[in-house]
Amino acid sequence: xxxxxxxxxxxxxxxxxxxxxxxxxxxxxxxxxxxxxxxxxxxxxxxxxxxxxxxxxxxxxxxxxxxxxxxxxxxxxxxxxxxxxxxxxxxxxxxxxxxxxxxxxxxxxxxxxxxxxxxxxxxxxxxxxxxxxxxxxxxxxxxx
Amino acid sequence: xxxxxxxxxxxxxxxxxxxxxxxxxxxxxxxxxxxxxxxxxxxxxxxxxxxxxxxxxxxxxxxxxxxxxxxxxxxxxxxxxxxxxxxxxxxxxxxxxxxxxxxxxxxxxxxxxxxxxxxxxxxxxxxxxxxxxxxxxxxxxxxxxxxxxxxxxxxxxxxxxxxxxxxxxxxxxxxxxxxxxxxxxxxxxxxxxxxxxxxxxxxxxxxxxxxxxxxxxxxxxxxxx
Numbered sequence: 001x002x003x004x005x006x007x008x009x010x011x012x013x014x015x016x017x018x019x020x021x022x023x024x025x026x027x028x029x030x031x032x033x034x035x036x037x038x039x040x041x042x043x044x045x046x047x048x049x050x051x052x053x054x055x056x057x058x059x060x061x062x063x064x065x066x067x068x069x070x071x072x073x074x075x076x077x078x079x080x081x082x083x084x085x086x087x088x089x090x091x092x093x094x095x096x097x098x099x100x101x102x103x104x105x106x107x108x109x110x111x112x113x114x115x116x117x118x119x120x121x122x123x124x125x126x127x128x129x130x131x132x133x134x135x136x137x138x139x140x141x142x143x144x
Numbered sequence: 145x146x147x148x149x150x151x152x153x154x155x156x157x158x159x160x161x162x163x164x165x166x167x168x169x170x171x172x173x174x175x176x177x178x179x180x181x182x183x184x185x186x187x188x189x190x191x192x193x194x195x196x197x198x199x200x201x202x203x204x205x206x207x208x209x210x211x212x213x214x215x216x217x218x219x220x221x222x223x224x225x226x227x228x229x230x231x232x233x234x235x236x237x238x239x240x241x242x243x244x245x246x247x248x249x250x251x252x253x254x255x256x257x258x259x260x261x262x263x264x265x266x267x268x269x270x271x272x273x274x275x276x277x278x279x280x281x282x283x284x285x286x287x288x289x290x291x292x293x294x295x296x297x298x299x300x301x302x303x304x305x306x307x308x309x310x311x312x313x314x315x316x317x318x319x320x321x322x323x324x325x326x327x328x329x330x331x332x333x334x335x336x337x338x339x340x341x342x343x344x345x346x347x348x349x350x351x352x353x354x355x356x357x358x359x360x361x362x363x364x365x366x367x368x369x
Contacts, residue, residue: 042179047170048311049164050164051307051310052179053183054310087314088315112185112186127190
Protein backbone atom coordinates (compact mmCIF):
# COMPACT_ATOMS: atom_id res chain seq x y z
CA UNK A 1 0.00 0.00 0.00
CA UNK A 2 2.76 2.40 1.01
CA UNK A 3 4.65 1.51 -2.16
CA UNK A 4 1.57 2.22 -4.29
CA UNK A 5 1.07 5.61 -2.63
CA UNK A 6 4.73 6.45 -3.20
CA UNK A 7 4.59 5.48 -6.90
CA UNK A 8 1.39 7.42 -7.47
CA UNK A 9 2.86 10.46 -5.74
CA UNK A 10 5.92 10.37 -7.96
CA UNK A 11 3.74 10.08 -11.05
CA UNK A 12 1.49 13.00 -10.05
CA UNK A 13 4.36 15.24 -9.00
CA UNK A 14 6.08 14.71 -12.33
CA UNK A 15 3.07 16.21 -14.10
CA UNK A 16 3.57 19.89 -15.05
CA UNK A 17 0.50 20.99 -13.11
CA UNK A 18 2.08 19.71 -9.93
CA UNK A 19 5.49 21.40 -10.33
CA UNK A 20 7.31 18.90 -12.55
CA UNK A 21 9.38 20.43 -15.36
CA UNK A 22 7.12 21.15 -18.33
CA UNK A 23 8.02 19.76 -21.73
CA UNK A 24 9.43 22.47 -24.01
CA UNK A 25 6.77 23.86 -26.33
CA UNK A 26 8.66 26.31 -28.51
CA UNK A 27 11.73 25.76 -30.67
CA UNK A 28 13.58 28.26 -28.51
CA UNK A 29 12.79 26.24 -25.42
CA UNK A 30 13.97 23.06 -27.14
CA UNK A 31 17.29 24.72 -27.98
CA UNK A 32 17.55 26.07 -24.45
CA UNK A 33 16.95 22.66 -22.88
CA UNK A 34 18.91 20.53 -25.38
CA UNK A 35 21.89 22.80 -25.98
CA UNK A 36 22.33 25.95 -23.93
CA UNK A 37 21.67 24.48 -20.49
CA UNK A 38 23.93 21.43 -20.97
CA UNK A 39 26.66 23.71 -22.36
CA UNK A 40 26.43 26.03 -19.36
CA UNK A 41 26.57 23.07 -16.96
CA UNK A 42 29.57 21.66 -18.84
CA UNK A 43 31.36 25.02 -18.69
CA UNK A 44 30.94 25.14 -14.93
CA UNK A 45 33.01 22.07 -14.26
CA UNK A 46 35.73 22.23 -16.92
CA UNK A 47 39.19 23.66 -16.30
CA UNK A 48 39.72 27.33 -17.11
CA UNK A 49 43.49 26.88 -17.21
CA UNK A 50 43.54 25.41 -20.69
CA UNK A 51 44.20 26.27 -24.31
CA UNK A 52 40.48 25.82 -24.97
CA UNK A 53 38.33 28.86 -25.68
CA UNK A 54 37.16 30.27 -22.36
CA UNK A 55 33.41 29.89 -21.81
CA UNK A 56 31.34 32.99 -22.54
CA UNK A 57 29.40 34.81 -19.88
CA UNK A 58 26.17 34.25 -21.78
CA UNK A 59 24.77 32.43 -24.80
CA UNK A 60 21.56 33.24 -26.65
CA UNK A 61 19.93 31.35 -29.49
CA UNK A 62 18.14 32.74 -32.56
CA UNK A 63 15.85 30.67 -34.76
CA UNK A 64 16.68 31.53 -38.37
CA UNK A 65 13.75 29.94 -40.22
CA UNK A 66 10.17 31.15 -40.11
CA UNK A 67 8.98 27.88 -41.65
CA UNK A 68 10.45 24.42 -41.03
CA UNK A 69 12.37 22.76 -43.85
CA UNK A 70 12.28 19.02 -44.59
CA UNK A 71 15.29 16.76 -44.95
CA UNK A 72 15.54 13.86 -47.42
CA UNK A 73 13.81 11.55 -44.96
CA UNK A 74 10.89 13.90 -44.43
CA UNK A 75 11.93 15.16 -41.02
CA UNK A 76 11.02 18.78 -40.35
CA UNK A 77 13.78 20.97 -38.97
CA UNK A 78 14.59 24.60 -38.38
CA UNK A 79 18.03 26.15 -38.34
CA UNK A 80 19.34 28.28 -35.51
CA UNK A 81 22.38 30.31 -34.52
CA UNK A 82 23.91 30.93 -31.10
CA UNK A 83 25.47 34.24 -30.11
CA UNK A 84 27.93 34.65 -27.24
CA UNK A 85 28.60 37.50 -24.83
CA UNK A 86 32.16 37.81 -23.56
CA UNK A 87 34.28 39.89 -21.24
CA UNK A 88 33.58 42.78 -18.90
CA UNK A 89 32.54 44.95 -21.84
CA UNK A 90 29.94 42.32 -22.78
CA UNK A 91 31.08 42.04 -26.38
CA UNK A 92 28.58 40.11 -28.49
CA UNK A 93 29.84 37.69 -31.12
CA UNK A 94 27.17 36.42 -33.47
CA UNK A 95 26.81 32.99 -35.04
CA UNK A 96 29.42 31.31 -32.89
CA UNK A 97 27.41 28.11 -33.24
CA UNK A 98 24.96 27.12 -35.94
CA UNK A 99 22.87 24.04 -36.36
CA UNK A 100 19.38 22.72 -36.66
CA UNK A 101 16.69 21.33 -34.42
CA UNK A 102 13.89 18.90 -35.13
CA UNK A 103 11.05 20.32 -33.00
CA UNK A 104 8.92 17.18 -33.22
CA UNK A 105 11.58 14.88 -31.78
CA UNK A 106 13.66 17.42 -29.86
CA UNK A 107 16.84 16.27 -31.63
CA UNK A 108 19.41 18.98 -32.08
CA UNK A 109 22.52 19.04 -34.23
CA UNK A 110 25.39 21.51 -34.40
CA UNK A 111 27.50 22.35 -37.42
CA UNK A 112 31.28 22.18 -37.38
CA UNK A 113 32.77 23.05 -40.75
CA UNK A 114 30.81 21.00 -43.26
CA UNK A 115 29.87 18.33 -40.74
CA UNK A 116 26.97 18.01 -38.33
CA UNK A 117 27.27 16.52 -34.88
CA UNK A 118 24.65 15.73 -32.25
CA UNK A 119 24.38 18.35 -29.52
CA UNK A 120 25.97 15.91 -27.08
CA UNK A 121 29.21 16.35 -29.04
CA UNK A 122 29.74 19.82 -27.58
CA UNK A 123 29.68 18.49 -24.03
CA UNK A 124 32.06 15.69 -24.86
CA UNK A 125 29.61 12.81 -24.81
CA UNK A 126 30.24 11.64 -28.37
CA UNK A 127 32.57 12.09 -31.33
CA UNK A 128 30.21 10.44 -33.79
CA UNK A 129 29.01 12.53 -36.69
CA UNK A 130 25.32 12.90 -37.42
CA UNK A 131 23.76 10.99 -40.33
CA UNK A 132 24.30 12.75 -43.64
CA UNK A 133 20.61 13.62 -44.17
CA UNK A 134 20.22 15.77 -41.02
CA UNK A 135 19.85 19.51 -41.32
CA UNK A 136 20.04 19.26 -45.12
CA UNK A 137 17.10 20.13 -47.28
CA UNK A 138 17.20 18.26 -50.64
CA UNK A 139 16.01 21.33 -52.58
CA UNK A 140 18.79 23.41 -51.00
CA UNK A 141 21.35 20.70 -51.78
CA UNK A 142 20.25 20.62 -55.44
CA UNK A 143 20.63 24.36 -55.84
CA UNK A 144 24.14 24.16 -54.35
CA UNK B 145 67.92 36.90 -10.41
CA UNK B 146 67.00 37.48 -6.75
CA UNK B 147 66.39 34.37 -4.67
CA UNK B 148 62.86 35.42 -3.75
CA UNK B 149 61.94 36.17 -7.36
CA UNK B 150 63.44 32.86 -8.47
CA UNK B 151 61.53 30.99 -5.77
CA UNK B 152 58.20 32.62 -6.68
CA UNK B 153 58.78 32.00 -10.37
CA UNK B 154 59.66 28.35 -9.91
CA UNK B 155 56.83 27.75 -7.43
CA UNK B 156 54.35 29.31 -9.89
CA UNK B 157 55.62 27.12 -12.70
CA UNK B 158 55.35 24.03 -10.49
CA UNK B 159 51.77 24.89 -9.59
CA UNK B 160 50.96 25.63 -13.20
CA UNK B 161 52.48 22.34 -14.34
CA UNK B 162 50.51 20.43 -11.70
CA UNK B 163 47.28 22.15 -12.71
CA UNK B 164 47.84 21.36 -16.39
CA UNK B 165 48.72 17.73 -15.61
CA UNK B 166 45.56 17.31 -13.53
CA UNK B 167 43.39 18.93 -16.21
CA UNK B 168 44.96 16.65 -18.82
CA UNK B 169 43.55 13.54 -17.17
CA UNK B 170 40.39 14.15 -19.18
CA UNK B 171 42.25 13.11 -22.34
CA UNK B 172 42.39 9.58 -20.96
CA UNK B 173 38.77 9.38 -19.77
CA UNK B 174 36.64 6.74 -21.48
CA UNK B 175 33.33 8.50 -20.94
CA UNK B 176 34.19 12.00 -22.08
CA UNK B 177 35.76 13.71 -25.07
CA UNK B 178 38.03 16.48 -23.81
CA UNK B 179 36.99 20.06 -24.65
CA UNK B 180 40.27 20.63 -26.50
CA UNK B 181 39.54 17.65 -28.77
CA UNK B 182 35.92 18.74 -29.26
CA UNK B 183 37.17 22.15 -30.30
CA UNK B 184 39.48 20.65 -32.95
CA UNK B 185 37.20 18.10 -34.59
CA UNK B 186 36.74 17.20 -37.40
CA UNK B 187 40.38 16.43 -38.23
CA UNK B 188 42.14 14.36 -40.87
CA UNK B 189 43.69 11.21 -39.35
CA UNK B 190 41.85 11.92 -36.12
CA UNK B 191 43.30 8.93 -34.25
CA UNK B 192 46.86 9.95 -35.13
CA UNK B 193 46.23 13.45 -33.85
CA UNK B 194 44.71 12.16 -30.60
CA UNK B 195 47.67 9.80 -30.10
CA UNK B 196 50.11 12.68 -30.67
CA UNK B 197 48.16 14.81 -28.18
CA UNK B 198 48.24 12.12 -25.49
CA UNK B 199 51.97 11.53 -26.05
CA UNK B 200 52.62 15.28 -25.89
CA UNK B 201 50.61 15.71 -22.71
CA UNK B 202 52.30 12.83 -20.88
CA UNK B 203 55.77 13.96 -21.97
CA UNK B 204 55.09 17.54 -20.93
CA UNK B 205 53.68 16.49 -17.56
CA UNK B 206 57.05 14.87 -16.86
CA UNK B 207 59.46 17.24 -18.60
CA UNK B 208 58.40 20.59 -17.15
CA UNK B 209 58.65 19.53 -13.48
CA UNK B 210 61.84 17.61 -14.31
CA UNK B 211 63.43 20.72 -15.85
CA UNK B 212 62.49 22.73 -12.77
CA UNK B 213 64.11 20.12 -10.51
CA UNK B 214 67.20 20.09 -12.73
CA UNK B 215 67.61 23.83 -12.13
CA UNK B 216 67.85 23.20 -8.38
CA UNK B 217 71.47 23.74 -7.39
CA UNK B 218 70.93 21.70 -4.25
CA UNK B 219 70.40 18.56 -6.35
CA UNK B 220 73.55 19.24 -8.32
CA UNK B 221 75.50 19.72 -5.11
CA UNK B 222 74.04 16.80 -3.12
CA UNK B 223 73.41 14.23 -5.84
CA UNK B 224 75.14 15.07 -9.13
CA UNK B 225 74.51 11.56 -10.48
CA UNK B 226 70.76 12.02 -10.00
CA UNK B 227 71.01 15.34 -11.84
CA UNK B 228 72.84 13.65 -14.71
CA UNK B 229 70.40 10.72 -15.00
CA UNK B 230 67.35 12.94 -14.68
CA UNK B 231 68.86 15.12 -17.39
CA UNK B 232 69.35 12.11 -19.66
CA UNK B 233 65.80 10.88 -19.21
CA UNK B 234 64.37 14.38 -19.67
CA UNK B 235 66.50 14.95 -22.75
CA UNK B 236 65.31 11.69 -24.27
CA UNK B 237 61.67 12.51 -23.56
CA UNK B 238 62.03 15.97 -25.08
CA UNK B 239 63.87 14.92 -28.22
CA UNK B 240 61.90 11.76 -28.99
CA UNK B 241 58.42 12.41 -27.58
CA UNK B 242 57.64 16.01 -26.71
CA UNK B 243 59.29 17.64 -29.72
CA UNK B 244 57.99 15.38 -32.51
CA UNK B 245 54.45 15.21 -31.10
CA UNK B 246 54.41 18.98 -30.63
CA UNK B 247 55.57 19.51 -34.19
CA UNK B 248 52.73 17.33 -35.52
CA UNK B 249 50.15 19.08 -33.35
CA UNK B 250 51.42 22.47 -34.50
CA UNK B 251 50.19 21.64 -38.03
CA UNK B 252 46.63 21.88 -36.72
CA UNK B 253 47.12 24.77 -34.31
CA UNK B 254 44.57 27.51 -33.88
CA UNK B 255 45.57 30.81 -35.45
CA UNK B 256 46.38 29.40 -38.86
CA UNK B 257 49.88 29.83 -40.26
CA UNK B 258 51.07 32.10 -37.42
CA UNK B 259 49.84 29.62 -34.85
CA UNK B 260 51.61 26.74 -36.57
CA UNK B 261 54.85 28.70 -36.90
CA UNK B 262 54.72 29.84 -33.28
CA UNK B 263 54.32 26.33 -31.89
CA UNK B 264 56.84 24.90 -34.35
CA UNK B 265 59.38 27.57 -33.40
CA UNK B 266 58.94 26.77 -29.73
CA UNK B 267 59.34 23.07 -30.45
CA UNK B 268 62.46 23.55 -32.56
CA UNK B 269 64.02 25.81 -29.92
CA UNK B 270 63.26 23.27 -27.23
CA UNK B 271 64.78 20.31 -29.07
CA UNK B 272 67.77 22.25 -30.42
CA UNK B 273 68.61 23.70 -27.00
CA UNK B 274 68.14 20.30 -25.36
CA UNK B 275 70.64 18.76 -27.77
CA UNK B 276 73.06 21.64 -27.14
CA UNK B 277 72.63 21.30 -23.39
CA UNK B 278 73.60 17.63 -23.56
CA UNK B 279 76.57 18.33 -25.85
CA UNK B 280 77.88 21.12 -23.60
CA UNK B 281 77.46 19.00 -20.46
CA UNK B 282 79.40 16.10 -22.00
CA UNK B 283 82.17 18.51 -23.04
CA UNK B 284 82.36 20.07 -19.57
CA UNK B 285 81.17 23.46 -20.80
CA UNK B 286 78.86 23.99 -17.87
CA UNK B 287 78.14 27.68 -18.39
CA UNK B 288 76.96 26.98 -21.92
CA UNK B 289 75.11 23.91 -20.66
CA UNK B 290 73.19 26.02 -18.16
CA UNK B 291 72.30 28.61 -20.76
CA UNK B 292 70.91 25.96 -23.14
CA UNK B 293 69.04 24.22 -20.32
CA UNK B 294 67.46 27.52 -19.27
CA UNK B 295 66.19 27.97 -22.82
CA UNK B 296 64.59 24.52 -22.66
CA UNK B 297 62.88 25.40 -19.39
CA UNK B 298 61.80 28.76 -20.80
CA UNK B 299 60.06 27.15 -23.78
CA UNK B 300 58.39 24.51 -21.60
CA UNK B 301 57.15 27.30 -19.34
CA UNK B 302 55.18 28.68 -22.29
CA UNK B 303 52.57 26.01 -21.49
CA UNK B 304 51.88 27.77 -18.19
CA UNK B 305 52.31 31.41 -19.18
CA UNK B 306 50.23 31.17 -22.35
CA UNK B 307 47.32 29.62 -20.48
CA UNK B 308 47.49 32.37 -17.87
CA UNK B 309 47.47 34.97 -20.65
CA UNK B 310 44.42 33.37 -22.29
CA UNK B 311 42.49 33.68 -19.02
CA UNK B 312 43.53 37.33 -18.70
CA UNK B 313 42.78 38.23 -22.34
CA UNK B 314 39.29 36.72 -22.04
CA UNK B 315 38.41 39.32 -19.40
CA UNK B 316 38.93 42.00 -22.04
CA UNK B 317 37.03 40.03 -24.71
CA UNK B 318 39.98 40.13 -27.11
CA UNK B 319 39.16 38.42 -30.41
CA UNK B 320 39.62 34.71 -29.82
CA UNK B 321 42.11 33.99 -32.58
CA UNK B 322 44.12 37.14 -31.88
CA UNK B 323 44.19 36.30 -28.16
CA UNK B 324 45.49 32.83 -28.98
CA UNK B 325 48.31 34.24 -31.11
CA UNK B 326 49.25 36.87 -28.51
CA UNK B 327 49.22 34.23 -25.77
CA UNK B 328 51.51 32.10 -27.93
CA UNK B 329 54.08 34.50 -29.39
CA UNK B 330 54.59 36.75 -26.37
CA UNK B 331 55.62 33.85 -24.08
CA UNK B 332 57.68 32.06 -26.78
CA UNK B 333 59.74 35.13 -27.70
CA UNK B 334 59.57 36.78 -24.30
CA UNK B 335 60.83 33.79 -22.34
CA UNK B 336 63.80 33.36 -24.71
CA UNK B 337 64.65 37.05 -24.25
CA UNK B 338 64.37 36.75 -20.47
CA UNK B 339 66.85 33.85 -20.48
CA UNK B 340 69.33 35.83 -22.56
CA UNK B 341 68.92 38.81 -20.22
CA UNK B 342 69.48 36.67 -17.12
CA UNK B 343 72.49 34.90 -18.63
CA UNK B 344 74.03 38.19 -19.82
CA UNK B 345 73.61 39.83 -16.41
CA UNK B 346 75.12 36.85 -14.65
CA UNK B 347 78.03 36.79 -17.07
CA UNK B 348 78.59 40.51 -16.43
CA UNK B 349 78.48 39.98 -12.68
CA UNK B 350 81.04 37.15 -12.87
CA UNK B 351 83.33 39.28 -15.05
CA UNK B 352 83.12 42.15 -12.53
CA UNK B 353 83.98 39.77 -9.71
CA UNK B 354 86.93 38.53 -11.80
CA UNK B 355 88.22 42.08 -12.38
CA UNK B 356 87.84 43.07 -8.69
CA UNK B 357 90.01 40.13 -7.70
CA UNK B 358 92.95 41.64 -9.67
CA UNK B 359 94.25 43.89 -6.87
CA UNK B 360 97.65 45.56 -7.15
CA UNK B 361 100.28 43.32 -5.54
CA UNK B 362 102.69 45.11 -3.09
CA UNK B 363 106.24 45.13 -4.42
CA UNK B 364 109.60 45.95 -2.91
CA UNK B 365 110.27 49.70 -2.43
CA UNK B 366 111.63 51.40 -5.45
CA UNK B 367 110.02 49.04 -7.84
CA UNK B 368 106.44 49.16 -9.23
CA UNK B 369 104.71 46.84 -11.65
